[in-house]
Amino acid sequence: MPSELIAALKEAENAINSGNPENALEILRSTAWDAAAESNHYRARVLALAAEAQIAMGEIEIGARRRHWQRALKNYQKALKLDSNNKDVRRSMNKLISMMDEESISLGKSWQFFDDGNPTPLGVVVIMASMIAFLIAFKYAGEVLERESTNPFVTMEVSYVHPSDPNTRVEGTIIIELYQDAAPKHVESFLSLVDESKYDFTIFHRVIDGFMVQGGDIEMQSGSGGYSGVWYGYCNGQTHDSNNQQYTAETCPLKDWAVPGEHTNGLKHVPGALAAAHSGLNTDGSQFYLVPSDSTPSHLDWNEGKDCAAQGNACHTVYGQVISGQDVVDAISEVATALGGDKPSQDVRLISVVRS
Numbered sequence: 001m002p003s004e005l006i007a008a009l010k011e012a013e014n015a016i017n018s019g020n021p022e023n024a025l026e027i028l029r030s031t032a033w034d035a036a037a038e039s040n041h042y043r044a045r046v047l048a049l050a051a052e053a054q055i056a057m058g059e060i061e062i063g064a065r066r067r068h069w070q071r072a073l074k075n076y077q078k079a080l081k082l083d084s085n086n087k088d089v090r091r092s093m094n095k096l097i098s099m100m101d102e103e104s105i106s107l108g109k110s111w112q113f114f115d116d117g118n119p120t121p122l123g124v125v126v127i128m129a130s131m132i133a134f135l136i137a138f139k140y141a142g143e144v145l146e147r148e149s150t151n152p153f154v155t156m157e158v159s160y161v162h163p164s165d166p167n168t169r170v171e172g173t174i175i176i177e178l179y180q181d182a183a184p185k186h187v188e189s190f191l192s193l194v195d196e197s198k199y200d201f202t203i204f205h206r207v208i209d210g211f212m213v214q215g216g217d218i219e220m221q222s223g224s225g226g227y228s229g230v231w232y233g234y235c236n237g238q239t240h241d242s243n244n245q246q247y248t249a250e251t252c253p254l255k256d257w258a259v260p261g262e263h264t265n266g267l268k269h270v271p272g273a274l275a276a277a278h279s280g281l282n283t284d285g286s287q288f289y290l291v292p293s294d295s296t297p298s299h300l301d302w303n304e305g306k307d308c309a310a311q312g313n314a315c316h317t318v319y320g321q322v323i324s325g326q327d328v329v330d331a332i333s334e335v336a337t338a339l340g341g342d343k344p345s346q347d348v349r350l351i352s353v354v355r356s
Contacts, residue, residue, distance in 0.1 A: 005042060008032035012049055021056035028053070029159075029349060033201040044083035048092065051075040055096060066105045071157075072096060073107060074354065078197050152178045152187065153323075153356035154194055158204075159349040163334040166346075172328035174290075175356060176274050176320045182265040183319035185232055186276055186284065189259050190319070192229030193218065193286055194353050204332060204348040206289075211297060213332045214277055214289040215350055219255065226286035227257040234258040237283040259284040259317075263302040267318035270296060272329070274320030281309045284317060292333035293326060 008031040015024035028050045036042035051072040058068035076093035080086065100107060156174040180187040193199060204215035205223050219225025233239055235252035245251070260282045269275060269291055277287035291297065300316045302308060308315035322329060336345045 001042060002035050002038075005032055005035035005046075008035055009045065009049060012053065016049075016053050016056050019056075019060070021053040021060070024053040024056075025050060029201050029351065030347070040082040041086075044079040044086055044089060047075045047079035047082070048086075048089045051079070051092070051096070055099075065103065069096065069100055069103075069105055070107070071352075073100070074352070078200075081197070151180055152191060154178065154191075154320075154353055155356045156325075156353050157351040158328060158332065159351055160204075160332050160335055160344075161346045163331060163336070166336065169346075171351070172325060172331070174325035174328050175323050177323050178274075178320045179265075179267065179318075182267055183262040183317055185230070185259050186262055186317055186319040189229040189232075189284075189286075190288070191355065194355060196229070197352075198229070198286065199350055199353040201352075202350045204344065204350065206342045207333060207335055207337055207344050207348065208342050209333050210292070211295050211333075212289040212291050213329060213348070214287065215348075216277070216287040218286045223287070225255065227255050228259045228285055230259075231257055232260055234260050234282050237280050257285070258282055261308065261315060261317055262319070263308065263315040263317045265317070265319075269298060269300050269316070269318060270321075272322035272326050273318045274322065275300070275316045275318045278316065281315070290322060290329045292330045294330070295333075 008027055012024040012027045012032065015021065015027065028046055032046045032049075033043070036046045054068045054072035054075065058065035058072070061068065073093065073096055076089060076096065079089045080093070083089065097107065154176050156176065157171060158174065159169060159171050162168045162170050178187045178190065198218045199216060202215060202218055203221050204213050205217055205221055206214040214223070217223055217226045219227070228234075231249040231252075233247065235241075235247040235258065236256040237258055238247065240246050241251070249257075258278075259276065261278075261284065267273070271291050271293045273291045275289055275291070276284040277289050278284045300314070301318075302315040306315060332348050335348060337343060338345055
Protein backbone atom coordinates (compact mmCIF):
# COMPACT_ATOMS: atom_id res chain seq x y z
CA MET A 1 0.00 0.00 0.00
CA PRO A 2 1.39 3.46 -0.88
CA SER A 3 2.87 5.28 2.11
CA GLU A 4 0.74 8.34 1.37
CA LEU A 5 -2.40 6.20 1.58
CA ILE A 6 -1.30 4.52 4.80
CA ALA A 7 -0.70 7.91 6.39
CA ALA A 8 -4.06 9.29 5.18
CA LEU A 9 -6.00 6.27 6.45
CA LYS A 10 -4.27 6.46 9.81
CA GLU A 11 -4.97 10.18 10.10
CA ALA A 12 -8.64 9.60 9.20
CA GLU A 13 -8.94 6.79 11.77
CA ASN A 14 -7.47 9.04 14.44
CA ALA A 15 -9.93 11.79 13.52
CA ILE A 16 -12.86 9.38 13.87
CA ASN A 17 -11.60 8.07 17.22
CA SER A 18 -11.10 11.61 18.51
CA GLY A 19 -14.68 12.57 17.69
CA ASN A 20 -14.02 14.52 14.50
CA PRO A 21 -15.49 12.34 11.72
CA GLU A 22 -16.12 15.33 9.45
CA ASN A 23 -12.38 15.96 9.36
CA ALA A 24 -11.86 12.29 8.59
CA LEU A 25 -14.15 12.58 5.54
CA GLU A 26 -12.18 15.63 4.42
CA ILE A 27 -8.94 13.62 4.53
CA LEU A 28 -10.47 10.67 2.71
CA ARG A 29 -11.87 12.87 -0.06
CA SER A 30 -8.89 15.14 -0.57
CA THR A 31 -5.94 12.77 -0.04
CA ALA A 32 -6.78 9.10 0.41
CA TRP A 33 -9.01 8.66 -2.65
CA ASP A 34 -6.35 9.81 -5.11
CA ALA A 35 -3.64 7.83 -3.31
CA ALA A 36 -5.79 4.68 -3.65
CA ALA A 37 -6.28 5.06 -7.42
CA GLU A 38 -4.08 2.11 -8.42
CA SER A 39 -6.19 -0.57 -6.74
CA ASN A 40 -9.90 -1.32 -6.29
CA HIS A 41 -8.97 -3.00 -3.00
CA TYR A 42 -7.41 0.23 -1.73
CA ARG A 43 -10.38 2.30 -2.85
CA ALA A 44 -12.71 -0.14 -1.09
CA ARG A 45 -10.71 0.52 2.10
CA VAL A 46 -11.21 4.26 1.67
CA LEU A 47 -14.95 3.89 1.08
CA ALA A 48 -15.34 1.59 4.09
CA LEU A 49 -13.55 4.09 6.33
CA ALA A 50 -15.73 6.87 4.92
CA ALA A 51 -18.74 4.77 5.96
CA GLU A 52 -17.32 4.51 9.49
CA ALA A 53 -16.94 8.28 9.59
CA GLN A 54 -20.54 8.76 8.45
CA ILE A 55 -21.76 6.30 11.09
CA ALA A 56 -19.89 8.36 13.69
CA MET A 57 -21.47 11.54 12.35
CA GLY A 58 -24.87 9.90 12.79
CA GLU A 59 -24.01 9.21 16.42
CA ILE A 60 -23.11 12.87 16.94
CA GLU A 61 -25.85 14.54 14.87
CA ILE A 62 -28.91 12.65 16.09
CA GLY A 63 -31.31 14.70 13.97
CA ALA A 64 -29.39 13.85 10.80
CA ARG A 65 -28.67 10.22 11.71
CA ARG A 66 -30.90 8.78 8.98
CA ARG A 67 -29.10 10.74 6.23
CA HIS A 68 -25.61 9.95 7.53
CA TRP A 69 -26.27 6.24 7.97
CA GLN A 70 -27.90 5.87 4.57
CA ARG A 71 -24.80 7.47 3.03
CA ALA A 72 -22.64 5.09 5.05
CA LEU A 73 -24.60 2.13 3.69
CA LYS A 74 -24.09 3.36 0.12
CA ASN A 75 -20.35 3.61 0.70
CA TYR A 76 -20.24 0.06 2.04
CA GLN A 77 -22.16 -1.09 -1.05
CA LYS A 78 -19.73 0.74 -3.34
CA ALA A 79 -16.81 -0.81 -1.46
CA LEU A 80 -18.23 -4.29 -2.02
CA LYS A 81 -18.65 -3.53 -5.72
CA LEU A 82 -14.93 -2.84 -5.87
CA ASP A 83 -13.87 -5.68 -3.57
CA SER A 84 -16.68 -8.23 -3.38
CA ASN A 85 -14.69 -10.73 -1.29
CA ASN A 86 -13.91 -8.31 1.54
CA LYS A 87 -15.50 -10.04 4.53
CA ASP A 88 -14.66 -7.22 6.94
CA VAL A 89 -16.62 -4.72 4.85
CA ARG A 90 -19.55 -7.12 4.54
CA ARG A 91 -19.61 -7.70 8.32
CA SER A 92 -19.48 -3.97 8.98
CA MET A 93 -22.28 -3.35 6.49
CA ASN A 94 -24.46 -6.05 8.08
CA LYS A 95 -23.84 -4.52 11.49
CA LEU A 96 -24.93 -1.11 10.16
CA ILE A 97 -28.07 -2.64 8.65
CA SER A 98 -28.93 -4.09 12.07
CA MET A 99 -28.38 -0.69 13.69
CA MET A 100 -30.60 0.96 11.07
CA ASP A 101 -33.28 -1.66 11.64
CA GLU A 102 -33.24 -0.97 15.39
CA GLU A 103 -33.65 2.75 14.70
CA SER A 104 -36.40 2.09 12.08
CA ILE A 105 -34.23 3.71 9.41
CA SER A 106 -34.97 2.51 5.89
CA LEU A 107 -32.09 1.22 3.79
CA GLY A 108 -32.53 3.94 1.19
CA LYS A 109 -33.92 7.42 0.76
CA SER A 110 -37.39 6.10 0.07
CA TRP A 111 -40.23 6.15 2.57
CA GLN A 112 -40.48 3.25 5.00
CA PHE A 113 -43.70 1.30 4.51
CA PHE A 114 -42.93 -1.70 6.75
CA ASP A 115 -41.18 -2.11 10.08
CA ASP A 116 -40.22 -5.61 11.17
CA GLY A 117 -42.80 -7.12 8.84
CA ASN A 118 -45.67 -4.87 9.98
CA PRO A 119 -46.97 -1.89 8.03
CA THR A 120 -46.09 1.55 9.38
CA PRO A 121 -48.87 4.19 9.51
CA LEU A 122 -47.63 5.42 6.14
CA GLY A 123 -47.62 1.83 4.93
CA VAL A 124 -51.29 1.42 5.87
CA VAL A 125 -52.19 4.53 3.86
CA VAL A 126 -50.16 3.31 0.90
CA ILE A 127 -51.77 -0.15 1.01
CA MET A 128 -55.27 1.36 1.04
CA ALA A 129 -54.39 3.77 -1.75
CA SER A 130 -52.92 0.90 -3.75
CA MET A 131 -56.11 -1.12 -3.39
CA ILE A 132 -58.21 1.81 -4.61
CA ALA A 133 -55.84 2.41 -7.49
CA PHE A 134 -56.01 -1.28 -8.41
CA LEU A 135 -59.81 -1.21 -8.51
CA ILE A 136 -59.80 1.89 -10.69
CA ALA A 137 -57.17 0.39 -12.96
CA PHE A 138 -59.15 -2.83 -13.22
CA LYS A 139 -62.28 -0.90 -14.13
CA TYR A 140 -60.56 0.97 -16.90
CA ALA A 141 -58.24 -1.82 -17.98
CA GLY A 142 -57.54 -1.75 -21.69
CA GLU A 143 -58.09 1.98 -22.11
CA VAL A 144 -54.38 2.67 -21.72
CA LEU A 145 -52.24 0.02 -23.39
CA GLU A 146 -48.91 1.77 -23.10
CA ARG A 147 -47.39 4.10 -20.58
CA GLU A 148 -44.82 6.68 -21.48
CA SER A 149 -41.39 5.71 -20.16
CA THR A 150 -40.04 7.87 -17.36
CA ASN A 151 -36.69 9.58 -17.49
CA PRO A 152 -33.90 8.55 -15.09
CA PHE A 153 -32.76 10.92 -12.35
CA VAL A 154 -29.43 11.37 -10.59
CA THR A 155 -28.58 12.99 -7.27
CA MET A 156 -25.33 14.91 -6.83
CA GLU A 157 -23.95 15.58 -3.37
CA VAL A 158 -21.52 18.50 -3.48
CA SER A 159 -19.31 20.33 -1.00
CA TYR A 160 -18.15 23.93 -1.42
CA VAL A 161 -17.05 26.96 0.55
CA HIS A 162 -19.97 29.35 0.86
CA PRO A 163 -19.43 32.45 -1.34
CA SER A 164 -20.46 34.85 1.44
CA ASP A 165 -18.52 33.09 4.21
CA PRO A 166 -15.03 31.87 3.20
CA ASN A 167 -14.64 30.10 6.56
CA THR A 168 -17.67 27.85 6.10
CA ARG A 169 -17.78 24.72 3.96
CA VAL A 170 -21.30 23.50 3.24
CA GLU A 171 -22.86 20.52 1.49
CA GLY A 172 -25.69 20.66 -1.01
CA THR A 173 -27.82 18.36 -3.11
CA ILE A 174 -28.61 18.70 -6.82
CA ILE A 175 -31.18 16.44 -8.49
CA ILE A 176 -31.12 16.20 -12.27
CA GLU A 177 -33.56 14.67 -14.74
CA LEU A 178 -31.83 13.03 -17.71
CA TYR A 179 -33.49 13.22 -21.13
CA GLN A 180 -32.80 9.74 -22.43
CA ASP A 181 -35.11 10.04 -25.45
CA ALA A 182 -33.49 13.29 -26.64
CA ALA A 183 -29.86 12.29 -25.98
CA PRO A 184 -29.74 8.50 -25.47
CA LYS A 185 -25.97 8.11 -25.95
CA HIS A 186 -25.06 10.92 -23.56
CA VAL A 187 -27.44 9.63 -20.91
CA GLU A 188 -26.23 6.05 -21.32
CA SER A 189 -22.57 7.08 -21.06
CA PHE A 190 -23.23 9.35 -18.07
CA LEU A 191 -25.16 6.67 -16.18
CA SER A 192 -22.48 4.09 -16.96
CA LEU A 193 -19.89 6.31 -15.27
CA VAL A 194 -22.28 7.03 -12.41
CA ASP A 195 -22.83 3.32 -11.79
CA GLU A 196 -19.04 2.80 -11.70
CA SER A 197 -18.69 5.64 -9.13
CA LYS A 198 -16.32 7.42 -11.50
CA TYR A 199 -17.61 10.87 -10.57
CA ASP A 200 -17.28 10.35 -6.81
CA PHE A 201 -14.69 12.62 -5.15
CA THR A 202 -13.98 14.61 -8.33
CA ILE A 203 -14.17 18.42 -8.49
CA PHE A 204 -15.77 21.25 -10.41
CA HIS A 205 -12.55 22.49 -11.96
CA ARG A 206 -13.97 25.47 -13.89
CA VAL A 207 -16.41 28.06 -12.55
CA ILE A 208 -17.41 31.21 -14.39
CA ASP A 209 -19.98 33.40 -12.67
CA GLY A 210 -22.87 34.26 -14.97
CA PHE A 211 -21.95 31.46 -17.39
CA MET A 212 -21.56 27.89 -16.11
CA VAL A 213 -19.95 25.49 -13.60
CA GLN A 214 -17.97 22.61 -15.12
CA GLY A 215 -16.81 19.29 -13.70
CA GLY A 216 -16.63 15.60 -14.51
CA ASP A 217 -12.94 15.23 -15.40
CA ILE A 218 -12.65 11.70 -14.01
CA GLU A 219 -8.98 11.41 -15.03
CA MET A 220 -7.04 14.60 -14.38
CA GLN A 221 -9.56 16.77 -12.47
CA SER A 222 -8.18 19.71 -14.40
CA GLY A 223 -10.29 19.84 -17.56
CA SER A 224 -7.79 17.93 -19.67
CA GLY A 225 -9.20 14.42 -19.21
CA GLY A 226 -12.35 12.34 -19.17
CA TYR A 227 -13.83 9.81 -21.55
CA SER A 228 -17.09 8.13 -22.55
CA GLY A 229 -18.39 5.33 -20.37
CA VAL A 230 -19.49 3.40 -23.48
CA TRP A 231 -17.81 2.75 -26.85
CA TYR A 232 -19.71 4.45 -29.69
CA GLY A 233 -17.15 4.17 -32.49
CA TYR A 234 -15.55 7.59 -31.98
CA CYS A 235 -11.93 7.97 -30.94
CA ASN A 236 -11.24 11.60 -29.97
CA GLY A 237 -13.78 12.71 -32.54
CA GLN A 238 -12.65 10.41 -35.35
CA THR A 239 -14.02 7.10 -36.63
CA HIS A 240 -10.89 6.13 -38.65
CA ASP A 241 -7.17 6.41 -37.92
CA SER A 242 -4.47 7.98 -40.15
CA ASN A 243 -4.32 4.76 -42.19
CA ASN A 244 -8.08 4.90 -42.79
CA GLN A 245 -8.61 1.90 -40.51
CA GLN A 246 -11.84 2.04 -38.54
CA TYR A 247 -11.29 2.45 -34.83
CA THR A 248 -12.50 -0.25 -32.44
CA ALA A 249 -12.76 -0.31 -28.67
CA GLU A 250 -9.49 -2.23 -28.68
CA THR A 251 -7.52 0.05 -31.01
CA CYS A 252 -8.69 3.31 -29.45
CA PRO A 253 -7.20 4.12 -26.00
CA LEU A 254 -9.85 4.38 -23.31
CA LYS A 255 -8.88 7.99 -22.61
CA ASP A 256 -9.98 8.89 -26.18
CA TRP A 257 -13.39 7.19 -26.14
CA ALA A 258 -15.95 9.81 -27.14
CA VAL A 259 -19.70 10.30 -27.36
CA PRO A 260 -20.90 11.61 -30.72
CA GLY A 261 -22.76 14.91 -30.64
CA GLU A 262 -26.54 14.83 -30.14
CA HIS A 263 -26.80 18.61 -30.24
CA THR A 264 -29.58 18.65 -32.84
CA ASN A 265 -32.11 17.33 -30.30
CA GLY A 266 -33.70 20.76 -29.85
CA LEU A 267 -32.78 21.16 -26.16
CA LYS A 268 -31.47 24.62 -25.29
CA HIS A 269 -29.05 26.08 -22.73
CA VAL A 270 -31.66 27.37 -20.30
CA PRO A 271 -30.89 27.95 -16.60
CA GLY A 272 -30.42 24.57 -14.93
CA ALA A 273 -29.43 22.77 -18.13
CA LEU A 274 -26.95 19.88 -17.95
CA ALA A 275 -24.74 19.75 -21.05
CA ALA A 276 -21.65 17.96 -22.33
CA ALA A 277 -18.31 19.76 -22.43
CA HIS A 278 -15.99 18.91 -25.32
CA SER A 279 -13.04 20.13 -27.37
CA GLY A 280 -14.69 19.78 -30.77
CA LEU A 281 -17.39 17.95 -32.66
CA ASN A 282 -17.92 14.35 -31.48
CA THR A 283 -15.35 14.57 -28.67
CA ASP A 284 -17.82 14.55 -25.75
CA GLY A 285 -16.63 12.52 -22.78
CA SER A 286 -17.27 12.50 -19.05
CA GLN A 287 -17.05 16.26 -18.53
CA PHE A 288 -20.28 18.22 -18.11
CA TYR A 289 -21.44 21.64 -17.03
CA LEU A 290 -24.51 23.14 -15.34
CA VAL A 291 -26.03 26.51 -16.21
CA PRO A 292 -26.79 28.90 -13.30
CA SER A 293 -29.95 30.99 -13.07
CA ASP A 294 -28.35 34.19 -14.36
CA SER A 295 -27.05 32.59 -17.57
CA THR A 296 -28.56 31.67 -20.94
CA PRO A 297 -25.54 30.76 -23.12
CA SER A 298 -27.52 30.42 -26.34
CA HIS A 299 -24.31 30.71 -28.39
CA LEU A 300 -23.65 27.08 -27.46
CA ASP A 301 -26.97 25.92 -28.94
CA TRP A 302 -27.27 24.30 -32.33
CA ASN A 303 -29.39 26.13 -34.86
CA GLU A 304 -30.43 25.25 -38.39
CA GLY A 305 -27.59 26.05 -40.76
CA LYS A 306 -24.92 26.27 -38.04
CA ASP A 307 -21.66 24.57 -39.09
CA CYS A 308 -20.64 22.83 -35.88
CA ALA A 309 -17.59 21.16 -37.42
CA ALA A 310 -16.18 24.49 -38.61
CA GLN A 311 -16.99 26.38 -35.42
CA GLY A 312 -15.40 23.84 -33.06
CA ASN A 313 -16.97 24.36 -29.65
CA ALA A 314 -20.10 26.06 -30.96
CA CYS A 315 -22.53 23.14 -30.60
CA HIS A 316 -23.00 21.39 -27.26
CA THR A 317 -25.43 18.63 -26.35
CA VAL A 318 -27.93 19.39 -23.58
CA TYR A 319 -29.07 16.13 -22.00
CA GLY A 320 -30.57 16.96 -18.62
CA GLN A 321 -32.18 19.57 -16.39
CA VAL A 322 -31.83 20.45 -12.71
CA ILE A 323 -35.17 19.87 -10.99
CA SER A 324 -33.98 20.50 -7.42
CA GLY A 325 -30.95 22.30 -6.05
CA GLN A 326 -30.66 25.12 -8.57
CA ASP A 327 -29.75 27.34 -5.61
CA VAL A 328 -26.72 25.10 -5.06
CA VAL A 329 -25.67 25.51 -8.70
CA ASP A 330 -26.06 29.28 -8.33
CA ALA A 331 -23.99 29.33 -5.14
CA ILE A 332 -21.20 27.30 -6.78
CA SER A 333 -21.14 29.75 -9.70
CA GLU A 334 -20.31 32.53 -7.22
CA VAL A 335 -17.44 30.87 -5.32
CA ALA A 336 -14.09 32.64 -5.31
CA THR A 337 -11.70 31.64 -8.08
CA ALA A 338 -7.94 31.90 -8.44
CA LEU A 339 -6.73 35.33 -9.53
CA GLY A 340 -6.96 35.64 -13.30
CA GLY A 341 -8.45 32.16 -13.71
CA ASP A 342 -11.64 30.15 -13.39
CA LYS A 343 -10.49 27.36 -11.03
CA PRO A 344 -12.11 27.70 -7.58
CA SER A 345 -9.69 28.93 -4.92
CA GLN A 346 -10.97 26.16 -2.66
CA ASP A 347 -12.15 22.88 -4.16
CA VAL A 348 -15.80 22.50 -5.12
CA ARG A 349 -16.12 18.76 -4.55
CA LEU A 350 -18.49 16.34 -6.17
CA ILE A 351 -18.83 13.91 -3.27
CA SER A 352 -21.06 11.45 -5.07
CA VAL A 353 -23.43 10.98 -8.00
CA VAL A 354 -26.04 8.23 -7.73
CA ARG A 355 -29.23 7.27 -9.51
CA SER A 356 -32.22 8.69 -7.66
